[in-house]
Amino acid sequence: MKRAILKKGIITLIILLLFYCTIEIQGMDDANVNKKKIQNTNDAVIINEDWMQELNDAAEIGNEKHVKELIGLEENDKIIEFLMKKHINKTTTLHLSSANGHEQIVILLLNIFSKKIEKLIEYVMKEDAKKRTALHLASHEGYERIVILLLKTFGNKKNDKLIEYVMKEEECKKCTALHLAALTGHGGIVRLLLNTFNEENEKDKLIEYVMKEDCDKTTALHMACNNPHEGIVKLLLKTFSGKKDKLIEYVMKEKDDKKRTALHCASNSGHYGIVQLLLNTFSPGKKDKLIEYVMKEDDDKKCTALHLASFMGHYGITKLLLSTFRDRKDTLIEYVTKEAYKKYTALHMACFNGHDGIVELLLNTFNEGEKDKLIKYVRKEDHINHTALHFASFAITKHPRIINLLHIYMK
Secondary structure, eight states: OHHHHHHHHHHHHHHHHHHHHHHHHHHHHHHHHHHHHHHOTTTHHHHTHHHHHHHHHHHHHTOHHHHHHHTOOSOHHHHHHHHHSOOGGGOOHHHHHHHTTOHHHHHHHHHTTTTOHHHHHHHHTOOOTTSOOHHHHHHHHTOHHHHHHHHHTTOSSOOHHHHHHHTOOOTTTOOOHHHHHHHHTOHHHHHHHHTTSOTTTSHHHHHHHHTOOOTTSOOHHHHHHHTTOHHHHHHHHHTTTTOHHHHHHHHTOOBTTTTBOHHHHHHHHTOHHHHHHHHTTSOGGGHHHHHHHHTOOOTTTOOOHHHHHHHHTOHHHHHHHHHTTTTOHHHHHHHHTOOOGGGOOHHHHHHHHTOHHHHHHHHTTSOGGGHHHHHHHHTOOOTTSOOHHHHHHOSTTOOHHHHHHHHHHHO
């Protein structure tokens, strides 16, 4: 009896072992089939769509380990084929990793093309649905090391493809990478972009690049002055060395429908150093051009740089603007008495905001022999007959020191 039970148990054990082995073999076969599916050239386009999405997700969040796992397949040609395909919003894996500052993933992606230089350049130059390259995205976000990697893909020699790449405009506002780097204050990237142009052979192309306007006629200079970024302004102005007339043309450019110059932008934002740089672009022999520049009115509120500096309370800038009229007394008086929208003068604006130092500067432009002109200036009325004294006396913004100054100068 015991023998029969033992025999039956052995048979059952053998059957179980055979069943287990069958399952294991089947599992291995299934795994091999799946592996072949990923590497099969006929089925990869269909099967690997999920793989591509997984790669993009990993690249976007910076999961370097998973990116390595996904692109660790043997058939690099197939990976290149997938990387080059258009995906959602025409975004490539390179766009996603560059926009989010994942430098090591960018390196991994570029290394896939190590033996296919032409394909690599084509890949790097790819645009998303908004015509943005990876360079646009990295420049805007300030990822300098990624910008270096992208530019290096074109080789050590400067070539037409590299220049074409750097000069590309995105679709939304027609911004170049230079606009975006200047806007966000990334001086290192601005320098890299400018250095892609050979100083001797590509000077005209460089100047064309720097002078590029976006859809609002805004240059990189306007953007750097508005924020403000003095180091970037210096870099931009330096590109015009030996091209004085072009430099003056650049500095005098007016942006958007408001027709504001870089001087308007810098005077409003209050950066003394930038205002000084802009004024110094005019040599002594260009005095008339300098006066024309300083007196420019915007098209929005007919404001000069003086109106903006006076309103915002930028004493040093106000003094600097007035100093450009040395030996031009009549023009200085004309400048100081200019009326902006609603007939506001710089004096109205300074009085309203309580900038007593600026009020004193404005009043001191009139000498003893111009007392009548001074009194006329102080008594100037806006569109509803308010004088500077009214502005200084309003109950909410009452400024006793300014009220006292106005009375003293009118005696």
